[in-house]
Amino acid sequence: MNSTITYHTGQRDAVLDCFSRNSGKQLTAGDIAADLLTRGSRIGNATIYRTLDYLEKEGRIRKFIDENGRQACWQLTVGSEGCSDHYHLKCHKCGTVVHLECELAAQLDEHIQAEHHFVIDRAATIFYGLCEACQAAAVSREEAK
Amino acid sequence: MNSTITYHTGQRDAVLDCFSRNSGKQLTAGDIAADLLTRGSRIGNATIYRTLDYLEKEGRIRKFIDENGRQACWQLTVGSEGCSDHYHLKCHKCGTVVHLECELAAQLDEHIQAEHHFVIDRAATIFYGLCEACQAAAVSREEAK
DNA sequence: TTGCGTGCAAAGGTTTTGCATGGCA
DNA sequence: TGCCATGCAAAACCTTTGCACGCAA
Numbered sequence: 001m002n003s004t005i006t007y008h009t010g011q012r013d014a015v016l017d018c019f020s021r022n023s024g025k026q027l028t029a030g031d032i033a034a035d036l037l038t039r040g041s042r043i044g045n046a047t048i049y050r051t052l053d054y055l056e057k058e059g060r061i062r063k064f065i066d067e068n069g070r071q072a073c074w075q076l077t078v079g080s081e082g083c084s085d086h087y088h089l090k091c092h093k094c095g096t097v098v099h100l101e102c103e104l105a106a107q108l109d110e111h112i113q114a115e116h117h118f119v120i121d122r123a124a125t126i127f128y129g130l131c132e133a134c135q136a137a138a139v140s141r142e143e144a145k
Numbered sequence: 146m147n148s149t150i151t152y153h154t155g156q157r158d159a160v161l162d163c164f165s166r167n168s169g170k171q172l173t174a175g176d177i178a179a180d181l182l183t184r185g186s187r188i189g190n191a192t193i194y195r196t197l198d199y200l201e202k203e204g205r206i207r208k209f210i211d212e213n214g215r216q217a218c219w220q221l222t223v224g225s226e227g228c229s230d231h232y233h234l235k236c237h238k239c240g241t242v243v244h245l246e247c248e249l250a251a252q253l254d255e256h257i258q259a260e261h262h263f264v265i266d267r268a269a270t271i272f273y274g275l276c277e278a279c280q281a282a283a284v285s286r287e288e289a290k
Numbered sequence: 291t292t293g294c295g296t297g298c299a300a301a302g303g304t305t306t307t308g309c310a311t312g313g314c315a
Numbered sequence: 316t317g318c319c320a321t322g323c324a325a326a327a328c329c330t331t332t333g334c335a336c337g338c339a340a
Contacts, residue, residue, distance in 0.1 A: 063214075065210050065212075065214035066214075069210035069211075069214060069216075069217055071214075072214050089257070089261070089263045089265075091263075092266060092269070098261070098263065100257070100261065102256075102257070102260075102261065104252070104253050104256050105253060105257075107249070108249050108250060108253050111247075111249045112234070112245070112247070112250075112272070115247075116234070116243070116245065116247065117276075117277040117280075118234050118236075118243065118272075118274055118275070118276055118277065119274045119275045119280055120234075120272050120273070120274040121237065121273045121274045121275070124212070124237070124273040124274075125270075125271070125272045125273050125274075126270070127257070127263075127265050127270045128265070128266045128269040128270050129263055129264045129265040129266045129269075129270070130263070130264045130266070131262075131263055132262040132263065135262075135264055
């Protein structure tokens with residue numbers, strides 16, 4: 001893969017910095033614009049989208065689709081493989097993404113390939129559900145009724 | 146569940162019929178409009194969206210988000226549980242969706258809940274990859290080079 | 291006749307594109 | 316200096332909403 005880095009610009013740093021300060025979270029284009037505004041730098045939205053595209057092609061970040069399907073959001077990649085070697089669990093409620101390093105999941109992968117003749121694209125597959133914190137919150141909300 | 150069926154209209158039949166003739170596929174609102182056009186019936190797009198919402202609430206179809214995240218697509222539900230009891234495999238290339246009835250997948254489910262403290266929403270989770278037919282096609286295309 | 295369903299057009303939000311300008315190397 | 320990157324505004328795109336009319340029961 002050919003990383004065609006050309007120029008090093010302040011806007012690119014600013015976007016990456018924004019991800020660093022919000023590590024573990026996935027941000028929409030709007031989130032990033034808002035975050036940068038509070039820090040005094042105003043970046044055109046076209047630039048934000050182009051920068052995100054660029055960083056995604058570089059493998060620095062990964063793109064997800066928000067549940068409502070109306071917005072894209074991005075997140076820093078994890079690990080040397082750039083998140084292509086494990087599955088992701090995404091919480092419906094809070095949006096947190098967990099990187100699933102799991103032996104059984106790898107087995108399922110092989111099983112589906114061998115028995116169901118379907119080659120899975122791990123990087124593209126996301127498990128949706130509820131994370132631990134949001135389960136607890138849901139329970140206490142039930143009790144409050 | 147309270148099925149508030151009120152009127153029985155030709156447009157509703159037409160949309161459902163469209164799903165029947167494309168069983169196993171996921172259709173976007175645009176797909177449906179185009180398909181109906183070729184059959185001579187023209188339906189306003191607002192009606193299509195409202196009909197899809199209605200059918201979804203009835204549990205007849207399920208809504209998914211297309212990989213690119215720009216479009217919603219819908220598919221006939223399968224089984225008495227309405228597709229909530231199994232995973233789905235979707236082919237990146239041809240778009241076909243396979244309903245995965247698999248013991249190992251169910252085990253993974255329990256494992257993730259027990260060990261990773263994450264409750265998976267099977268109905269919302271889709272495995273992406275390549276189906277058998279498209280794998281074969283990819284191979285023969287390689288050989289043709 | 292009643293009120294739900296429909297079609298059209300306009301509005302809504304996110305993302306992309308065109309073009310002139312600015313800035314990095 | 317030569318390109319690439321940026322910003323602005325307009326366009327494109329999918330989806331939702333408002334409103335008047337038509338049609339099922």
